[in-house]
Amino acid sequence: MLNDVVSLSFFFIFLAVSMTAAAGQNPTFNDDVLGLIVFKSGLHDPLSKLSSWNSEDLDPCNWLGCICDPSTNRVTELRLDGFSLSGHIGRGLLRLNFLHTLLLSNNNLTGTLNPEFPHLGSLQVLDFSGNNLSGRIPDAFFQQCGSLRSVSFANNKLTGSLPVSLSYCSTLTHLNLSTNQLSGRFPRELWFLKSLTSLDLSDNFLQGELPDGVGGLYDLREIDFSKNWFSGHVPSDLGKCSSLKSLDFSENYFSGNLPGSMQTLSSCNSIRLRGNSLVGEIPDWIGEIATLETLDLSGNNFSGNVPFSLGNLEFLKELNLSANMLVGEIPETISNCSNLVSIDVSKNSFTGDVLKWMFNGNSESSSLLSRYSLDKRSGNDSVLSIVGFLQGLRVLDLSSNGFSGEIPSNIYVLRSLVQLNMSTNSLFGSIPSGIGGLKLAEILDLSSNLLNGTVPSEIGGALSLKQLNLQRNRISGQIPSQISNCSALKAIDLSDNELSGGIPGSIGSLSNLEYMDLSRNKLSGSLPKEMEKLSHLVTFNISHNSITGELPAGGFFNTIPLSAVDGNPSLCGSVVNRSCLSFHPKPIVLNPNSSNPANGPAQNSQIRKSVLSISALIAIGAAAFIAIGVVAVTLLNVHARSSVSRQDAAAAAAALAMSVGETFSCSPSKDQEFGKLVMFSGEADVFDTTGANALLNKDCELGRGGFGVVYRTNLHDGRPVAVKKLTVAGLIKSQEEFEREMRKLGKLRHRNVVEIKGYYWTHSLQLLIHEFVSGGSLHRHLHGDESICLTWRQRFSIILGIARGLAYLHSSNITHYNLKATNVLIDATGEAKVSDFGLARLLASALDRCVLSGKVQSALGYTAPEFACRTVKITDKCDVYGFGILVLEVVTGKRPVEYAEDDVVVLCETVREGLEEGRVEECVDGRLRGNFPAEEAIPVIKLGLVCGSQVPSNRPDMEEVVKILELIQCPSHDLE
Template sequence: MKSLHLGVIYLLSILPLLAESGATTLNDDVLGLIVFKAGVEDPRSKLASWNEDDVDPCNWAGVRCDAKSNRVTELALDGFALSGRLGRGLLWLQFLETLSLSMNNFSGSLSPDLLRLESLRTLDLSANHLSGTIPDGFFGQCRSIRDISLAKNSISGKIPPDVGSCSTLVSLNLSSNQLSGSLPSEIWSLNALRSLDLSDNSLVGEIPLGISRMFNLRMISLRRNRLTGQLPNDTGNCMLLKSLDVGENQLSGDLPYSMRNLSTCTYLSLSSNSFSGELPAWIGEMNGLETLDLSGNKFSGGFPSSLSNLQLLKVLKLSDNSFSGGMPDSLAACRSLLDVDLSRNTLTGNLPSWVFESGFTQILLSGNKFSGPIVIPPLTDSTIQVLDLSGNAFSGKFPNEVSNLRSLEFLNLSFDSLSGPIPASVGELKSLQVLDVSGNRLSGSIPLEVGLAASLREMRLEKNSLTAEIPIQIGSCSSLAYLDLSQNNLTGPIPETLANLTNLQVVDFSRNQLSGTIPKQLADLPHLLSFNISHNQLSGDLPAGSFFNKIPPSSVTDNPGLCGSVVNLSCPGVLPKPIVLNPNSSSGDSSSNPVLSPSNLSHKKIILSISALIAIGAAAVIALGVITITVLNLRVRASTSNSATGLALSDGYLSHSPATDANSGKLVMFAGGDPEFSAGAHAVLNKDCELGRGGFGAVYKTVLRDGRSVAIKKLTVSSLVKSQDDFEKEVKRLGKVQHPNLVALEGYYWTPSLQLLIYEFVPGGSLYNHLHECSASDTLSWQERFDIILGIAKSLAHLHHLKIIHYNIKSSNVLLDGSGEAKVGDYGLAKLLPMLDRYVLSSKIQSALGYMAPEFACRTVKITEKCDVYGFGVLVLEILTGKRPVEYMEDDVVLLCDMVREALEEGRVEECMDGRLCGKFPLEETIPVIKLGLICTSQVPSNRPDMAEVVNILELIRCPQDGRQEEFC
């Protein structure tokens, strides 16, 4: 690095001499670019084409020139992974119009001279690691600049008043930094400005008057700051405004009357503030609105009839306010409306039938005071996918007409006052994934037709008055992962067909009147996390299996007939009468029954019980098994020895030649070089070199002859691996996947009986070890955890961009390098199997409980990248809390997602964070990350974000505070 700095200093010192002497043909552009290159690090060699011996830079990577003058006019190096500081070499590019260096790793402070370039029109330094304050006079040098973006950096301090000097500025983006202080009124002097984004900072104080001077403004976002006071009265005078977002601040008061002028505005978000008063009638004059989000405020009163004028409205969010009155009929006239959320208000009255006929896809009305029956009209083309009417006072029957809602995926009618039976028509909802009618007064039996709901993943019928037996047809709900029938009056046995539900994770049958024994087949359920059968009349022993051997006593309590070690009650044995054998009797003389003949009682008797005979037979079987296993082990060792010998001695293995030798196998290293192992192939199979084991096989560390350490994965799924051609094609595809947050696949070895994958060696150990096995003194800090989460998200986004699904997200598959950077391994290996059998994957690969998406074991649901998103969400919560996805407590099984969700709802976030952080984490980052993790673990795949969206969200969440940056971030 020292020599690099000296080179830069030397180049800077001779530039004037070279330019004046004419001793070289290098022009200012070449000199400037070479000086710039000398001051940066280029790990991917993206700037390899930049050569000082080339007098024409117009063909260099990222460089564009004017066709006539041949001078450099554009430098676009976005996403080149460059690092270092922005040197003065850029100032030599006097004809530069566009400078775009976004998505790199540039650090240091802003150069005060960047805007001195007279021709510069666009400056984009977003998504880097720039820090410090905006230097004095930075904006004062604006000449003809039109676009400036410094978003997603760590720039702090105040926005300088001279920002008003950039009179030609059209777009200014300073979002996702750590800017503080008040918003300078001079910013409203930028009357050419069309887009202003200052979101995700720590700006305070009131929004100054004067925004009306920005008559060209189309978009303004002040979201996620700490702004107070009211919206300026002249806000509505920006009549060309299309998007206004001031959500998540501390603004209050009424909405300014001038906003009625914003007839072209399409997006308005005032969410999560303290605005109050009634929703004004003039809101209907904003007839260009497509999204209206006023959620999380203190609005009250009824809804104005003028809402019917919003003919373009698609999304309406008015939840978490104090609106009253009935369901506004004016919404029926909003022909474009799709998403309606009026949850958690004080709305009353009946539910009008037009709600089901208006083309809505999502209706959320939970937590209000609606009453009366739920009347669903005859429909043929219902578009409703999500219907939540929970937490109201709806009464009457569970509507049989629910089958008319053919597109329904989520139905929540919990904690209302519904009565009568569950209609058989529920089975006609082929797309239904979540059914929650808990906490009502439903009676009768569970309909047999429920087994027809093949997509159902969550069924909650608890806290009702259901009777009769649990139908065996429930075993046909092949996607079911969550089943709660607790606190009813169900009788009869637990159906054996429950064992067909291989995706089951949580079962609760507690507080019923179930009887009989527990089916032994339930021991084979691979993903069972909780099985509560307490307070019933069950009897007999528990099934023998890994889950039931560790089931908490609280899950089986108050079943007097149950026996076994869990309930500390021995199961009664059967003592049969002894069998008397006469050794002197002839087996052929059966007619006189010599064994029981009185004449034989004088001979010596052998008295054996049935249990003794079984023991003798078992001993014989065990002895035979020992002999068989010994022979097999000798064969395996011989085979392994032969393989190792072949590996160690064969030239075919140790060379880079792709030629295949039947005895030695085929080794390919993607980067070339000498791949021979310094310790011989025995190191690959040496137990002492083993790093760990996973669903695909064991991993060993070894050293190549060039001294470089690598990790070798010895696959143990050889019987499932594809043919050699298919195997090599898929492995070579994975070998081309390159990302800083992915463990690089460097080569492979193939024989029909042995396959090895050669990876880069990552020295820092697994994330699992750092979270669960390290001492408190070595715990990960908040910033390290945040960076790890972001690194994992970026790696998955990259994989999904390449159409690769990981399938096996868990903390033991995330490694940390020497600098603490996260590297995800084991990606894409499922494609090595001949067919994507999700049952094979769920039992062999995704063995860690808690990470697997609910839809994974459902044959009728397509496996997509959203399965990775679910596993990522669980991993996020694991990183934040330091707890495993499933925790076995003394009397219960606790699911991490449920525990964190409950803590968030009750305002106890700090309690569930990893105690080793000692409270050193910023809640303004922590809470959004927790919410993101919970959203990623949504039961409905379509509700989970894409990983690319997750990356963007995480980068927006970064700590915005200036004073706490050093302490927390």
């Protein structure tokens, strides 16, 4: 290391001497060459983008990325954005005294910000976005910001608070600090930046109320504070920003009413306030913002009626009022908004005729529509150019309301629709034939209504259709053969209707079909042989019909569960255990880890025995490997625990007690260490004295895990919380790293993820404070002493909840690493909550992979195979593996690995063998006694096996898993 530094120093000295000599020979030489060569020396250039940078050149004006002033040959612009450079931003750039534009965005630069960069007198544009810069923004960075006009540090890993010195940059017009890890409150002084036209602080951890003062930014055009923790009221003087074009305060904790001053935002094009806690009625003055193109008020607590003034927004393109508490009818004036592209009013309590506001709101439009209906056969389409409101609409979501009435026969005029969702309302009448005119529609959902009549044959005209949901209606007649024209179809659900006749053979041509549910109808005839071609089917259900004849052989149909064909008394075949005139032996299919289909039964049996034997050896070897890891961790913990004496524990209790102003009776020694207590909710009075001392009381212990002991205690108001006392505390050396990770985890909010409420820090003791989940762990429910057995519906709900929680963590760039039954908690309603996430990442720098894998994956059987290979990158797919094993554990009620007298039983291999031998239903927990829907259970088992594949690339993403489970899920009335 020392030799490298010395060598680099000699290089710079040699370079400086060479440059000086060159300067002496040629008066046109400038310092920019020296500065850029020094800057280049600190970079890695994998694409050789900087190969033209030659230290022997007299000026850099012909170098890639450099732009010079032709009169002086000095560099004025350095544009290296997207060059794939890595390394640090060196001081060599400080020699570029005439630089006014510096673009280093979209590279892989690391390190911290040099506070001297803005001191370049002429620098106007500074863009470091899209890198991996870390640390705080130095307050000195902006103390002499000269003529800076545009600054972007977006998409980095910067931490700390917003520097107050930003307020000195009086010439600043654009500031973008989005997608970092900035925290703390918003400094009121930033409203002094009167020249700002664009301000983006989105996707950080900023919190507290926004002070008034934004109204002084008269030139502000764009403001984006979305995805933070801001709370309180929206600033009352926001409407004074007369130039504002775009406002985004989405996904924060703003409350109260919309400030009346907003009605003066006469130039605003976009208002996004989704995902807050705003209340009151949508004000009438919203219609006075005549320039609005986007209005998103979804996910709040707005109530009352939608104001008629919305019809004044003739430029409106996107309207989202979903997930509020709005009532009444949709005002007919909305039909005046002739540029609408997307309407989402789902999850409210709207009533009235479903599309009256659309087709009858404008008398001229109504007349034109009527005339178009008469002239359609003659090919008169010119009228459509006039009905603009109906022309451009691409998304229409009216689901989960109280709408009634019939679907208009001229629905086909919505010919640009891509998504149409009218599900879960009270619509009646028949499905109009005009539905086939929706040639661009990909999703058509009319489920859970009171529709009758038939499925029109014109449905085949919807050529782009991917998802057709008509379930839970009163539809009769036959399934039209023309449905095969919709070649892109992936999902068809016609269940719970009154359909009759045969299943058309043309359905066999839908090669993309993955989900098909025709159950609970009056269908008859035999299953067409063409259906054997449906190679992508995951779920297929024809139960409770009058289907006759033999089930098709081959492909998916060899693994159909009995429940998927139950209720068809004249159906024959091996699945229903009724002989047909000709019998086809059932081949072995669906090995998620792939096996050679050409092998015979004997060879397959031999392979299964071999795999099981290998699995047993792997399990035994893994146990030994983990034992070694545990010994290593124990030795490390001896050192860590030595610093956590009774004296430290007393100090922690004293510090917690002090947070509520209580007197602590112990007398700490003079060298006692007091810590930092942070609650993300902002509560100052956290624990009472009794609650603090409870941490030392074994009677309050809830459990012990690989990283610590969990206790139950109470907040000052009596609410229970769980506190994890980390037993590896001595390994966490960086308070900044610990707090940064805790702030990130504390921002997570999901119904299936345990909420982190706060933390306590000293160098020798760290506590994690999170919500108390009363139901205990999933492991206790599956394998504990409780006599109550989980029902199938409870098990499916738990599996789906885990999947949703894990998908949310992955979407937040958090890998769990430690998924197992003890780290899934069940609340009082039976909802699953994923817990104990984030600790492995925090400790990754302190423990190597060998020790970490033993520490984290302490429950044998959940460990992804890649943990044993140092050369394989650990990704989210290791969580998917653990989820797959967990699915099998929930379905079967058995542990991932169990020990018999002379054998090791690996759950994954046992279930796979049962599936291949056609006895997969026997794998379901025997305590259910057959009281489960096999049409759900078998696809769930298959999904678990696929997720538990040995090859990471074969495992699906958790978002895909959630979608598959939602498709598998049967209606709730099927079986509780």
